[in-house]
Amino acid sequence: MLDLLAFHDDSIVIFHRQETCIPRGRKHSHLQELFEVKALSSTRPRAVELRHEGCIFHAYRALIPSRATSRQPALSTHCVLPPQEPDRMVTIQRNDLDSLFAALERRGLRIIGPTVRDEAVVLDFIHTSAALPRGRADEQAPGHYRLRERDDDALFGYAVGPLSWKQFLYPPLQTLLRARREGTPKRSGAPGFIIDTDAEAAVEPSLAFFGVRPCDLAAMVRFDSVFLGGPYRDPGYARRRQNAFIVTGHCTRPGGTCFCVSMGTGPKALGGYDIALTEVVQGDRHFFLAEPGTGRGSSALDDVPTTSSTAEEISAADRLLGEASRHMGRSLDTDGLRELFLKNFEHPRWQQTAQRCLACTNCTMVCPTCFCSTMDDTTDLTGSSAERRRRWDSCFTLEYSHIHGGSVRPSGMSRYRQWITHKLSSWVNQFGTFGCTGCGRCITWCPVGIDLTQEAEALRHPLTDPATLHRENTDGRPETHPAQPSVL
Amino acid sequence: MEDLKRILHSLPFFEGFSEEHFALLVGCARNERAAAGTFLFREGEEATKFFLLREGRVSVEIHSPGLGPLTVQTVSENEPLGWSWLFAPYTWHFDARVTEDTHLVSFDGLCLRTKCENAHTFGYQLLKRFSSIMTQRIEALSFQLMDVYGDHA
Amino acid sequence: METMPDLTVEPAAAAASRDPMRPQPYRIVRFTQNTHDTFTVALEDMNGAGGIEFRPGQFNMLYLYGVGEIPISISGNPADRTAVIHTTRAVGTVTKAMRNLRRGDTLGVRGPFGAPWPLEHARGRDAVIVAGGIGLAPLRPVLYHLIAHRQEYNKVVLLYGTRSPVDILYRNELEAWRARFDLDVYVTVDRGMEGWRGNVGFVSGLIGKAPFDAGNTTAFLCGPEVMMRVCATELLKRGVSDSEVFISMERNMKCGIGFCGHCQLGPFFICKDGPVFPFPKMRDLLSRWEL
Numbered sequence: 019m020l021d022l023l024a025f026h027d028d029s030i031v032i033f034h035r036q037e038t039c040i041p042r043g044r045k046h047s048h049l050q051e052l053f054e055v056k057a058l059s060s061t062r063p064r065a066v067e068l069r070h071e072g073c074i075f076h077a078y079r080a081l082i083p084s085r086a087t088s089r090q091p092a093l094s095t096h097c098v099l100p101p102q103e104p105d106r107m108v109t110i111q112r113n114d115l116d117s118l119f120a121a122l123e124r125r126g127l128r129i130i131g132p133t134v135r136d137e138a139v140v141l142d143f144i145h146t147s148a149a150l151p152r153g154r155a156d157e158q159a160p161g162h163y164r165l166r167e168r169d170d171d172a173l174f175g176y177a178v179g180p181l182s183w184k185q186f187l188y189p190p191l192q193t194l195l196r197a198r199r200e201g202t203p204k205r206s207g208a209p210g211f212i213i214d215t216d217a218e219a220a221v222e223p224s225l226a227f228f229g230v231r232p233c234d235l236a237a238m239v240r241f242d243s244v245f246l247g248g249p250y251r252d253p254g255y256a257r258r259r260q261n262a263f264i265v266t267g268h269c270t271r272p273g274g275t276c277f278c279v280s281m282g283t284g285p286k287a288l289g290g291y292d293i294a295l296t297e298v299v300q301g302d303r304h305f306f307l308a309e310p311g312t313g314r315g316s317s318a319l320d321d322v323p324t325t326s327s328t329a330e331e332i333s334a335a336d337r338l339l340g341e342a343s344r345h346m347g348r349s350l351d352t353d354g355l356r357e358l359f360l361k362n363f364e365h366p367r368w369q370q371t372a373q374r375c376l377a378c379t380n381c382t383m384v385c386p387t388c389f390c391s392t393m394d395d396t397t398d399l400t401g402s403s404a405e406r407r408r409r410w411d412s413c414f415t416l417e418y419s420h421i422h423g424g425s426v427r428p429s430g431m432s433r434y435r436q437w438i439t440h441k442l443s444s445w446v447n448q449f450g451t452f453g454c455t456g457c458g459r460c461i462t463w464c465p466v467g468i469d470l471t472q473e474a475e476a477l478r479h480p481l482t483d484p485a486t487l488h489r490e491n492t493d494g495r496p497e498t499h500p501a502q503p504s505v506l
Numbered sequence: 507m508e509d510l511k512r513i514l515h516s517l518p519f520f521e522g523f524s525e526e527h528f529a530l531l532v533g534c535a536r537n538e539r540a541a542a543g544t545f546l547f548r549e550g551e552e553a554t555k556f557f558l559l560r561e562g563r564v565s566v567e568i569h570s571p572g573l574g575p576l577t578v579q580t581v582s583e584n585e586p587l588g589w590s591w592l593f594a595p596y597t598w599h600f601d602a603r604v605t606e607d608t609h610l611v612s613f614d615g616l617c618l619r620t621k622c623e624n625a626h627t628f629g630y631q632l633l634k635r636f637s638s639i640m641t642q643r644i645e646a647l648s649f650q651l652m653d654v655y656g657d658h659a
Numbered sequence: 660m661e662t663m664p665d666l667t668v669e670p671a672a673a674a675a676s677r678d679p680m681r682p683q684p685y686r687i688v689r690f691t692q693n694t695h696d697t698f699t700v701a702l703e704d705m706n707g708a709g710g711i712e713f714r715p716g717q718f719n720m721l722y723l724y725g726v727g728e729i730p731i732s733i734s735g736n737p738a739d740r741t742a743v744i745h746t747t748r749a750v751g752t753v754t755k756a757m758r759n760l761r762r763g764d765t766l767g768v769r770g771p772f773g774a775p776w777p778l779e780h781a782r783g784r785d786a787v788i789v790a791g792g793i794g795l796a797p798l799r800p801v802l803y804h805l806i807a808h809r810q811e812y813n814k815v816v817l818l819y820g821t822r823s824p825v826d827i828l829y830r831n832e833l834e835a836w837r838a839r840f841d842l843d844v845y846v847t848v849d850r851g852m853e854g855w856r857g858n859v860g861f862v863s864g865l866i867g868k869a870p871f872d873a874g875n876t877t878a879f880l881c882g883p884e885v886m887m888r889v890c891a892t893e894l895l896k897r898g899v900s901d902s903e904v905f906i907s908m909e910r911n912m913k914c915g916i917g918f919c920g921h922c923q924l925g926p927f928f929i930c931k932d933g934p935v936f937p938f939p940k941m942r943d944l945l946s947r948w949e950l
Binding site for chain 3: 251252363390396397404411419423429444
């Protein structure tokens with residue numbers, strides 16, 4: 019996946035390996051030695067096109083100008099197959115969609131997809147398209163989530179639900195090791211012990227993720243930066259990530275708190291999927307445009323009745339995606355955003371927001387890019403066996419930053435500031451992109467409705483304007499703003 | 507006298523003093539030696555002098571029953587010692603025990619005080635240097651008091 | 660082409676040796692009580708491979724069966740591969756439990772992690788080491804290295820401050836170093852005690868008079884954050900260039916490898932971007948509260 023690292027000028031570009039093009043394991047010190055490099059646009063997020071022996075990569079240029087070290091590569095996003103090859107697009111009729119499910123299950127994959135439970139869209143094991151939230155739409159606003167009925171039978175007519183695919187790639191609770199006592203303990207101190215080598219012996223099923231939104235796909239790439247892109251790799255994450263078959267659904271219906279366009283992550287995914295679907299419901303026509311992103315995606319589509327997509331079908335899908343990008347629920351001006359946080363550690367806004375924030379950690383739980391964890395060490399009652407487990411943690415807890423008898427961040431204000439500064443500023447230094455993909459979950463699921471886009475915007479103004487303190491719920495009604503088209 | 511003047515010129519504490527001021531200083535100064543184990547002054551005694559160490563070491567101590575002498579500070583070369591001579595009632599608050607054979611310059615307190623009252627510029631220059639040393643001492647003491655190496659470091 | 664071939668699943672044993680989250684068992688070959696609250700363990704690999712190759716300034720995550728894991732700087736001689744040595748204070752749950760360890764007991768080890776002291780900066784220059792309290796432990800490997808390669812450095816000065824005479828760490832070694840003609844060692848305590856005839860005063864007070872050429876000095880500092888801030892300021896006041904001052908930072912760590920997020924300070928992961936940093940990188944962050 020992310021094993022090709024190159025330097026171009028003073029920035030670092032990392033991109034997925036396209037397995038048919040480049041042998042793995044080669045590193046090249048100059049992009050220009052390997053590729054023809056062409057800038058695709060002068061606006062953010064600075065996409066470039068790289069051509070090599072007939073293969074085309076699109077990638078983002080990372081934003082770290084002077085930290086090109088092999089110890090800490092900065093990661094941007096993903097590569098794609100040439101998106102402008104219309105002969106790769108195929109059309110699946112609504113009634114044939116279950117063939118895709120069957121094709122995936124025949125390959126030994128267990129499918130996880132969106133389904134309705136407790137009046138919310140959750141991700142769970144499903145077998146057919148019947149489990150999908152047919153004809154449902156969501157209303158999302160700060161601290162507000164409702165499902166309502168649509169007037170059509172669209173299967174993906176809603177935005178993202180509370181939880182993300184993070185729980186499958188990076189389980190909330192993982193057993194890292196089991197150890198047991200060896201020999202007889204000499205005293206109550208530490209006995210000899212040995213560590214079992216098969217802590218994760220339970221075979222995890224290979225999963226197919228059905229209906230991954232581009233914001234969530236971008237979030238997976240950010241997780242790749244954390245767990246695969248640094249000097250150390252998490253083998254469990256690598257295994258789950260490699261095995262996961264990804265069927266993306268480009269977003270034709272953004273939510274009230276969505277702002278993927280501002281973050282350059284949607285409403286159309288750039289790549290990194292096995293298959294990408296775009297749902298089109300037009301009168302009594304209901305079909306899916308399907309595009310393979312990898313060899314195994316292509317192969318799965320071969321088992322599904324498809325027709326070659328017509329120009330009219332393709333333009334219908336493009337039109338929907340264009341509409342979606344113009345109807346985002348939120349927007350975030352990312353111009354100078356990283357530096358904005360660095361200049362405003364003492365901004366009066368922090369104290370104001372601190373009075374609202376409950377430090378409940380909801381935002382970190384629902385956020386698809388929050389990766390913090392902690393370790394729990396336990397023994398059984400006799401002490402004959404011990405277990406070390408890793409579980410999700412949140413920077414909002416007091417214990418998170420505890421050293422030498424105290425927390426480094428005792429105030430709620432400092433913990434809120436830490437979270438949002440990491441997401442929208444420090445992440446850029448660390449990994450070359452923003453940590454936020456614009457999914458809007460933190461806004462929807464905050465019990466007091468703190469809106470991250472508003473908080474960032476407030477820092478641009480020296481005095482706090484009471485009018486921006488608490489925006490009324492828009493009740494799902496999207497706000498229009500100048501469109502920032504997704505890269506391609 | 508010449509020897510003493512040369513010594514005074516060499517002390518960094520008096521850097522920037524005018525020749526006129528050195529002349530005033532010399533009149534109150536004496537070149538002294540103190541052997542290890544002796545006391546420069548004891549708590550409660552009249553504070554008649556101020557000292558500048560040229561070589562050696564002096565331990566500033568407080569004695570308490572049961573605990574013995576407790577060093578609160580050590581003074582070594584090029585450092586001044588003692589400020590109780592500046593302010594009434596001119597009494598030492600600590601003991602100063604010589605821990606290494608010491609060469610020092612001592613200044614008669616009354617002599618200096620009189621000259622400071624009569625020549626204000628000279629007095630100001632002297633006190634400026636004193637305040638600087640004292641603030642450094644207080645800052646350092648704050649860190650010692652904080653117990654930074656303790657459990658709540 | 661059903662799978663992406665670059666992330667094959669490895670057999671368990673090979674995976675174990677490549678999994679940075681998995682501790683390796685080490686046996687304690689020596690346990691020393693240094694002071695009332697500080698102790699040292701020397702560890703060797705259970706499979707007989709001796710110690711660990713490390714660079715001064717790095718740390719290991721030490722796992723105590725059933726209790727937990729903590730980061731501890733390696734404090735031994737990098738040239739000695741027979742055992743890996745750690746000195747620590749007993750301040751928390753894990754370290755207090757570790758106090759009961761003895762020869763023959765087992766600890767899990769992950770590491771070495773972290774950015775080391777950039778010793779190459781000091782070549783041909785004066786090397787000034789300023790240590791406060793337990794901060795002497797991560798700096799001791801530097802001293803061993805400087806002594807073993809003495810010709811490569813000009814003056815070598817050690818300034819060490821601690822709370823009181825009974826808290827002086829590695830006292831025998833300090834006295835041996837002090838006796839050498841090619842090292843300058845100054846020790847001070849915050850508070851004296853009966854019988855103590857040495858310096859009393861905060862360690863920053865030693866900097867103004869220490870015998871080094873500020874314009875040609877590289878300094879390595881370790882100790883409580885307050886102490887490093889104050890001492891760095893004193894060094895700069897004396898004319899040492901700020902890019903030649905290096906400090907070792909500390910934060911809550913759960914993984915040591917940049918996965919758990921806990922050790923972040925501003926944009927830096929103390930575990931992998933540090934713990935050693937050039938002072939200019941940290942200066943602004945150090946002056947802010949609750950960052």
